[in-house]
Amino acid sequence: MGEAKTIAIIGGGASGLAAAVAAGEAVRDAEGAARIVVYEAFDRVGRSILATGNGRCNFSNARPGEGDYRNAAFVRRVLLEFEGQAHGHVPSQAKTSTAYPNGVLGFFSDHGLMWREEGEGRLYPLANKAASVLDCLRAACTAAGVEERVECEVAAVEPPRAEGSPFTLRLADGRFERADAVIVAVGGSVARGLLPEGVPFREPEPTLGPLATEPRGPRRLDNIRVRGALELWRPGEETPPEERGRHGYPMGTHEGERLASREVGEVMFRKYGVSGIAAFNLSRLAEPGDVLAVDFVPWVRLCDMEAFLNRRRKMLRASLGHDVTWDDMLRGMVLAPVADVxxxxxxxxxxxxVAKGETVRMAPVLKGLRLPVTGLGDVKQCQVHRGGVSVRAVDDRTCEVRRVPGLYVVGEALDVDAACGGFNLHWAWASGLLAGWSAAERLRA
Structure with missing residues (x-):
């Protein structure tokens, strides 16, 4: 009997562990013989999972769609293929009576994870700790016979020298190992260094992080949080009339500017600019020269704002018994430092x-405090790196590199990213599972 074949998975993060479970279970269910080995440079697998969502792990979204992603057409095709294959690999998806809305949720349910849904479809483990997600994945790896090789960094992947021969893994300590299929599940510049020459690659850059503004966010607002909306305006062209209502309650129109996007949620002021989920999501689109507009009362349209302020002045005059000042008007609406700004x-x-006609000056400020964008803020807070292997180089049915049969790239190794809300992890699980099933099928062929 010949030596068992090997599937090497480089990276023990979300997509890597999903790929390992998928490959291990597929081999086991087919009563095959193959080694599934996860190579992890750090001292344990799943470190990146434990760090997500401030330790809570927003592991997916109840309503994921390809429109949430960069390179959406490619993502749509991958997710469609994944869902089709999930019916054959994920037990809960095989029967209509037990099927979940998508294969990722079916996969996690089958492996014991329970979860709850929070705002905007964000899904968190019921235990409210990322460790519960990792525990389920590691238990599944153990049951599927997956080997974990921690503190074992792969420096490069050398493609087979002849048809039918294995890949060569060059380890950082100088040793060499062999594999019949390789799944690259690490992102950023690490993936670039691993891949064979000729695989098209976009240099990674941090995104999904805070934004730097000029002036540097009014500094006296540092660490103040507000629940409102954040809009991104781009100079050079105006928003067409038919699009002005597309983003909910737009702040109005700014001459010579186009509304690029709008996010409702928490806005956190920092010395360098603006942070919070709304800013993180807009960072995927923002460019130096754009303008952020902070909306402190997103439930009121700009055209109704003067009337809103005049009604508030009349109400306060009746209750206070004296002429209403602007300090009175803003007290209870925003914090004092925000009111000063x-x-x-x-x-x-x-x-x-408050004098007659002054509400016309305050209305647009409350609906759109303008902060010019200069770039990213604290890049250490960025949650993902944009860039990676070009999606044009990858088979959307398998996540296999077209020019290098047997080499797969998943998760952040691909030039795919999404907004906050569990979408990036959903992509990691789905692409990892699809590649794991595909690699196992390749070894059986």
């Missing part, structure tokens, strides 16, 4: 009574 932007004196 708004008054400064509107060129109003907070201690003076």
């Amino acid at each position: 708004l008054l400064e932007a509107a060129a109003l004196d907070g201690a003076r009574p």
